[in-house]
Amino acid sequence: MSAVFNFTFVPWFRSVAPYIHKFRHQTFVIGLPGEAIAAGKLPVIAQDLAMIQAMGVKIVLVHGFRPQVNEQLAAKGHEERYSHGMRITDSVALDCAQEAAGQLRYEIEAAFSQGLPNTPMAGSTVRVISGNFITARPVGIVDGVDFQHTGVVRKVDVAGIQRGLDMDALVLISPFGFSPTGEAFNLAMEEVATSVATALKADKLLFMTEVPGIRMRPEDPPGEDNPIDTELPLAQARRMLASVPDSHKPTDTAFYLRHCVKACEGGVERSHIIPFAVDGALLLEIYVHDGIGTMVVDEKLEELREATADDVAGILQLIEPFEKDGTLVKRDRTEIERDIANYTIIEHDGVLFGCAALYPYPEARTGEMAAVTVSPQSQGTGDGEKLLKRIEQRARNQGLQSLFVLTTRTMHWFLKRGFAPVDPNWLPEARKRKYNWDRKSQVLVKRL
Structure with missing residues (x-):
């Protein structure tokens, strides 16, 4: 006991x-x-x-x-x-x-x-x-x-x-x-x-x-x-x-x-x-x-918003250091341009301090929160919380019942915010086919 x-x-x-x-x-x-x-x-x-x-x-x-x-x-x-x-x-x-x-x-x-x-x-x-x-x-x-x-x-x-x-x-x-x-x-x-x-x-x-x-x-x-x-x-x-x-x-x-x-x-x-x-x-x-x-x-709209094509360069610059140290999977400009509507960003005075993307899998009533990034200057100020809240809100608005992330280094941050670990086989079939078994990312899920 x-x-x-x-x-x-x-x-x-x-x-x-x-x-x-x-x-x-x-x-x-x-x-x-x-x-x-x-x-x-x-x-x-x-x-x-x-x-x-x-x-x-x-x-x-x-x-x-x-x-x-x-x-x-x-x-x-x-x-x-x-x-x-x-x-x-x-x-x-x-x-x-x-x-x-x-x-x-x-x-x-x-x-x-x-x-x-x-x-x-x-x-x-x-x-x-x-x-x-x-x-x-x-x-x-x-x-x-x-x-x-x-x-x-x-x-x-x-x-x-x-x-x-x-x-x-x-x-x-x-x-x-x-x-x-x-x-x-x-x-x-x-x-x-x-x-x-x-x-x-x-x-x-x-x-x-x-x-x-x-x-x-x-x-x-x-x-x-x-x-x-x-x-x-x-x-x-x-x-x-x-x-x-x-x-x-x-x-x-x-x-x-x-x-x-x-x-x-x-x-x-x-x-x-x-x-x-x-x-x-x-x-x-x-x-x-x-x-x-x-x-x-009381949240100023210019600070937390959905991304546009004008934000691609800022997102690339924001996530590049985390791709180099292996925290994030490498994404090229073409991929981000194609998926820009999936991204939410945090902007302070015209500078991007955080981003996250939502990739929905409607057939499984779930979605992936990906490319979660907060600038080192902004970490600890609650920007990660704001991004998570907004992605959750977007997922609910699309009728999704859960949200999942794949992570190798930030597992504890997500666990503190209601995510729970699951076996990679839990992933929707379309996402499972792209799962990198060599990277051994942890799969965490949160019910909405």
Whole structure:
């Protein structure tokens, strides 16, 4: 049993450790909807956040309270009212919101005071700081509808939040804002989380949602043939928003995606949509290569793109040193020119720093990732990860179910990213005929 445990633990820890290192001292804003708390997920989410913070991440937690307010309204026999996708907050609804917020803050603080029972973290309570960090203004009257005590974010107290984070505390923010005259306004959790992440220039904004993520084809029903799109470049996310109806329902595609796009446009490099129903969703999204939900990436199109005929010379120059030392198989100009549409490149200021090609084998529902190259000046910066993600995305878009590589020297890099070794006889017949048995390349496969 011990040997089996060691066999699984060591590769797992090696794959996770780089992400622990990368995210240390970074700032994450977590949007936690009231639905997740109503579903009983708060204790495990609090434990996961405590572990993430223990690994050096600075956390701002913005909680929602939509179902809790509705429950309070129902108990008072008062009808919930919405317009333009926003709650109309009359005096009764404001009282209910204040009661719900107070109760939820108590529950959240209690959850973070428990530590991790029966572990070395049993006594490590998480210090929670909350306060009046949001200045708001009223929505006012829109199309004849008076929104009364419903507001929108006017300003975020960045310095105050940062002081809390610098004290190694978790900063907790309720969806309330206050005017300079002390008037309280009910806000949307999603808007508050987006505004806070943008103001802080946070490294990540993560929404824990009722939906598993964004489907590759939002108009089609979920299923194996319509999987979650694990990475959406910002430009593609914008196009997707333009193609689906705008919505104010949290379970619709546009609802959280709209906020993710807004955050990325405001300077947040990565924003995520992950399902709170999955145990450990935060850990899986942050510390596992493929994640579990959808990540919207503020990625400049000129940096990662499909190659054109103008890139042939740059690709040849990039891969030549690796062909000479035997890391890559020799490819001549004619071959690259013929297959240029298969290539994806990374370009910085007009200089190619990385490339990879996808050769599909549709009859076997698989594809080969070949000519994977990252310039020595760019190694360790994540360019290899970006290339792999894009090739995976291209493969999924072509209906492929797996991706394979042949390698003699970079096996461990691929193993850390979800590939597994197979016998060369696994290869599709067309590729097996070209396999060089003298070179003895390792064949690694990843299921998509």
